[in-house]
Amino acid sequence: MKDYKRYLITAALPYANGPVHIGHLAGVYVPADIYVRYLRLKGIDVIFVCGSDEHGVPITIKARQEGVNPKEIVDRYHEMNKKAFADFGISFNIYSRTSNKTHHETASGFFKTLYDKGIFLEKTTKQYFDTEAGQFLADRYITGICPICGNASAYGDQCESCGTSLNATDLKDPKSTLSGSTPELRDTLHWFLPLDKYEDFFKNWILKENKHWKVNVYGQCKSWLNAGLQPRAVSRDLEWGIPVPVEGADGKVLYVWFDAPIGYISATKELTKDWEKYWKDPETRLIHFIGKDNIVFHCIIFPAMLKAEGSYILPENVPANEFLNLEGDKISTSRNWAVWLHEYLEEFPGKEDVLRYVLCANAPETKDNDYTWKDFQTRNNNELVAILGNFVNRSFVLTQKYYNGLIPEPGKLLNSDKKTLAEIAVIKQSVENSLDNFRIRESLKYAMDLARLGNKYLADTEPWAIQKTDPERVKTIIYISLQITANLSALIEPFLPNTAGKLREYLNIERINWTDIGSDEILKPGHHIKKPGLLFDKIEDAAIEAQLEKLNSTKKMNEGSETNAPQQKDLISYDEFMKNDIRIGTILEAEKVPKTKKLMKLKIDTGIDQRTVVSGIAEYFEAEEIIGKQVSILVNLEPRNIKGIESQGMILMAEDTDGSLKFIMPGDKVSNGSVIS
């Protein structure tokens, strides 16, 4: 690899509409922090930037739900996450935010540069405008009648009743949710980044020059490049965000995906006057730590922006991780299925390193992984306490007992002693090699090998057995054990910084340079170590059960459907309801529509006729098992062509909380064509 002069490390900007959880930590912040701490210990010039991503529609929606200003939302979560990260020990050089002045100026300037260079395409489209509120409406802010299923409160981007994704202009009788008025269609101008023009560049840069990227990252990029890149709108009509810095662009802001990654640049700017050195000098190695949901932005879109601007370097690597599950289920902010960092810090005070350790040991580097509290306990008790903590404790206790805390003078080293000491450098080399290749999980395992080495050394030499007969030999043994603990304090520093600090305190020494790892004379004979405490405590079953209980109650809350059931829709009149002609029919034939995942072609006896209906149920039913069943069917829905088949009606389904579908059927058999009212 090229010899870089300095490193710029970014960690994905957490979205400021919720707290940080273990999934974020395991995928992004813990690996990034370990890597950065490692670089720092090696004396490398590195800065580590992050911050809150505070723009975008979801934040405005959350604000509206709570009846507050978006600013209140982002302030709340920015402060909360900033503090949680700091308390947890993620060592950002700066944790900034995209709502601040520097960022607004930077993002705005970045846009302006591209604009002046004539990079953007301009396109005019028609969008709804709320004349009362005086603004264009995001799709989410429009409700109306779904053209597909007739649901009266479909959103402009999606009908939650039938699940169809929509354009706001598809809705019948659209209403603004801001003012309740009927919006009017107006022309609106937007700017697009012509990603398609960079396709050749990316095919070369990623597929040829970046073969060293992780397979999951490389493969995902290949998938996108093969599908072809499309121009992407960089602006949108919204109040919350960074105004488009162009004449006549009132009410338009930069699309959040455009401004967010620029947040890395603004954060660097805030941090140092020398920011350009980190962003524009090819001797800087730029690395983005992200989760897999962010791959396309960091591997294609943001580099395209940087490339278009012209003066920036591109990322040298993007070590994206997969996702972490929790006790077998996907982590979900909305379902409160998560271990929140701020809560963990309160519930397990002083155990920051335990979580770091478990998340790193379980980091989803190659595929999604599962976090369980049982595993958390096991790793703490059987690895941190039993292997690492125990070795250190054994060494200390022996030192206190035999020498009153003074480092003894070693005698002549035996071959086995020399071999043990030489092993330290080998382990260090393994740790480095893994870290250099972003195999963080593996590197942690190697680091633990040093503690294993220590335990084995003590077991092999048995100082307690020969103290009476050969006290001189014991001095050497303890001396070497203590040198191992000292080396350990440096080697575990990137992974377990608090523990490393504690260990140094017990040893009564200053921080050791990474390059000194492997030395057998870190602690000088006669040096006093302090009366030690324990590095780790056992975690009892009760603490784990409490966490499981907490998750269990979350699960119950989620199942107690009130919390999850969608809100009641707007009132309708009896007449309106009676427009629906819903009947009971019998499924005569069923077959899966080829080349689709969900579609099933059904022939239904409606009592009036026999007709064909295409329905999105194939994921939950086999064709054979549903033939002969009675179902409810909306018969007067206007026909629609789906995959070349005319669908004449809609089968009514109930969607359970887990997303599975169930038929709405009569309690007892009735004649086909029976009317439902």
Place this chain on the structure above:
RNA sequence: GGCGAGGUAGCUCAGCUGGUUAGAGCGCGUGAUUCAUAAUCACGAGGUCGAGGGUUCAAGUCCCUCUCUCGCUACCA
């Protein structure tokens, strides 16, 4: 359906350009040991490497088909 990633011991994962009896950590069993938060150390049991074909003197490793998981994408009337 298309594309991408993954499916290797009970669990979490290594196995590079195909080559001796498929590895590690944790868990499990047996033994040793007591300095240590019943911790440690040694040894051992456990895998038809998702399934089935094929190429090859030789395949976990290459090719084809199928299957399951995750993601992107199409589709959901």
